[in-house]
Amino acid sequence: MATEIKAPVFPESVADGTIATWHKQPGEAVSRDEVICDIETDKVVLEVVAPADGTLASIIKGEGDTVLSAEVIAQFEEGAVSGATQTQAVQSEEKVEQAAAQTEAGNAPIVERQQVQDQAPAVRKALTESGVAAADVAGTGRGGRITKEDVANHQAKPAAPAAQPLSVAVGERIEKRVPMTRLRKRVAERLLAATQETAMLTTFNEVNMKPIMEMRAQYKDAFEKRHGARLGFMSFFVKAATEALKRYPAVNASIDGEDIVYHGYYDIGVAVSSDRGLVVPVLRDTDRMNYAEVENGIRDYAYKARDGKLGIEDMTGGTFTITNGGTFGSLLSTPILNTPQTAILGMHKIQERPMAVNGQVEILPMMYLALSYDHRLIDGKEAVGFLVTIKELLEEPAKLILDL
Known part of the structure; x- marks a missing residue:
């Protein structure tokens, strides 16, 4: 039945x-x-x-x-596979063999398209973008399926020398048209709406990362041994942002029509880049999380994003967002609001620069911070005070840890 x-x-x-x-x-x-x-x-x-x-x-x-x-x-x-189904399976195998024979006879494009369609979405995307033929990649996944790593490993292999150089007609320019994924279209719609429907403004500051880097270097091995998590910079920023949100409730609020919704909890989204586009999974109740829980949460979300396993519940809600363009080398940027949130913090690359300290020039690891905010709700005084609070907590991490 x-x-x-x-x-x-x-x-x-x-x-x-x-x-x-x-x-x-x-x-x-x-x-x-x-x-x-x-x-x-x-x-x-x-x-x-x-x-x-x-x-x-x-x-x-x-x-x-x-x-x-x-x-x-x-x-x-x-129920059990019927005899008819077994016959169909055999016929299917025969069709595959026939298709392979036809490939040798010159019908490679048809077979290749089918081979590409048989792969998972992320693998199809990798094959399309790399221009690699599915038939040329040795699959190591379940049932011989191709994984993204298989595509990357195939690209890393040195190419065999061509029998003769290919001639390209002068003036020939190649284009490739692919449809946007639903995620990419949705991200585009939200970003465009944020720029058109909010009074977005960005304020900047810079933070001396030396204290955090020294603390991290001193305790990272013991931290990893005790908690099984790598001590990164993001946990310091999440905890500093949480404390700053407590002091400036408007930055943790959202606008709903003509109402202002002040949230009595702290759910911070962390922007993560994936093969399908930018996703923002949410760390819940960060005021109750310790540094190890923050690091483990971010690590788990990164693995889920890589494997395409993020659930809708992982990305629902959020009262504030942190994005780190520094992982890609960005020195300065203006992040776009993740509506209906009213503010987003942008981290950037740590860059050594000469700085004046007590009348002396020192080379210090500096990072630019950017806070984009909705001026309809947040005044400049609050935005600057929020960003300065984060700066002070990071430059004196003892205050952050001791809740001073």
């Missing part, structure tokens, strides 16, 4: 999704909890798994189709 396979129930903040990839085709046998389909929303990629051992009977929603929450996307036959 056929049973329905439905899309996951989306939260209220997600209207619909798009079928990104079918990992199984009608007639193929599947195992319980095996991933059969990926659904891409404007926030995350959701995996649909087989409810039991059986066979995928039919696909109702194809790749690229829009699906609603809990909408039926396929039919599933539960």
